[in-house]
Amino acid sequence: MRPVRAMLLDAPGRKLREAEIRRPELRPGEVRIRVAACGVCRTDLHLRDGELTGAKLPLVLGHQVVGTVVEGDDPAGGGRVGVPWLGWTCSECRYCRSGRENLCDRALFTGYTLDGGYAEEIVADRRYCLPLPDGPADAELAPLLCAGLIGYRALRAAGDGERVGLYGFGAAAHIVAQLARQEGRRVLAFTRPGDEAAQSLARELGAVWAGAVGERPEKLDAAIIFAPAGELVPEALAAVARGGTVVCAGIHMSAIPTFPYELLWGERVLRSVANLTRDDGRELFRAVAEHPVQTTVETFPFAAAEQALDRLRDGAVRGAAVLTV
Numbered sequence: 001m002r003p004v005r006a007m008l009l010d011a012p013g014r015k016l017r018e019a020e021i022r023r024p025e026l027r028p029g030e031v032r033i034r035v036a037a038c039g040v041c042r043t044d045l046h047l048r049d050g051e052l053t054g055a056k057l058p059l060v061l062g063h064q065v066v067g068t069v070v071e072g073d074d075p076a077g078g079g080r081v082g083v084p085w086l087g088w089t090c091s092e093c094r095y096c097r098s099g100r101e102n103l104c105d106r107a108l109f110t111g112y113t114l115d116g117g118y119a120e121e122i123v124a125d126r127r128y129c130l131p132l133p134d135g136p137a138d139a140e141l142a143p144l145l146c147a148g149l150i151g152y153r154a155l156r157a158a159g160d161g162e163r164v165g166l167y168g169f170g171a172a173a174h175i176v177a178q179l180a181r182q183e184g185r186r187v188l189a190f191t192r193p194g195d196e197a198a199q200s201l202a203r204e205l206g207a208v209w210a211g212a213v214g215e216r217p218e219k220l221d222a223a224i225i226f227a228p229a230g231e232l233v234p235e236a237l238a239a240v241a242r243g244g245t246v247v248c249a250g251i252h253m254s255a256i257p258t259f260p261y262e263l264l265w266g267e268r269v270l271r272s273v274a275n276l277t278r279d280d281g282r283e284l285f286r287a288v289a290e291h292p293v294q295t296t297v298e299t300f301p302f303a304a305a306e307q308a309l310d311r312l313r314d315g316a317v318r319g320a321a322v323l324t325v
């Protein structure tokens, strides 16, 4: 069989290289998908830079895949299909049996422990693929498959409070801001000082306030931290009102500095969200079908994955970065 062109990570810290990889045989329950677009996530950057370990190597990164099934039993019936981060779960462990497959003991993840979508084709377990709506362009849908999904899960974890602060206004936050606005909430966006591009995007998407981390324009009911900076945890705790929740939404964060107990006192809650469940996927795409969200994307040709990762590392991407294949 003809090999597949892919961008390959040989080892953490090395540049991705364009390579031809063996085209795998399908196993029962799998589908072969021709990739149209694949979002670039901060997790990909953590893997590329070695801040997140445990990946299969060599690895094809990418877990926000939009494409069409070319072989196997198509779960989308001819439409487009999305491949998200959650690639497989055991359905037997304590977590799987209690509706928390996102925490499965033996879960496999796309673009981490399974090959991902920085490639012409991907093979995926059909049960974990998400049928996608018609309408939006491939590149505009791609960020929903992680930034949107993790953002959605983080917003649910943040509770129903009205005043929601988003720390770090990139791919995930720019989607969450729209979901929160649709629910009638007040959105406040906290960015790096002087990041005018992110602040203006936040205001365009309905944030009532956008400014620098460290400012506290009003008390918050919840804060979601998307930036991987541990020092944001005590800052966000200080910004939420009594009974408020701080959600850490990233897979990796630098060490959290010590902070006085009074920041947690008053029944403030500090938690993380990890991965996604298939129900999260179905709920998000149902919500988006009712109230569409507009993603702002910067596209790169497939072979320019390194350039996309560089721009993400520099905080230069407005919205989400997406590779078109």
Ligand SMILES: [Zn+2]
Binding pocket: 089, 090, 091, 092, 093, 094, 095, 096, 097, 101, 103, 104, 105, 106, 107
């Ligand atoms: Zn399990």
Ligand SMILES: [Zn+2]
Binding pocket: 041, 042, 043, 044, 063, 085, 146, 147
């Ligand atoms: Zn991701």
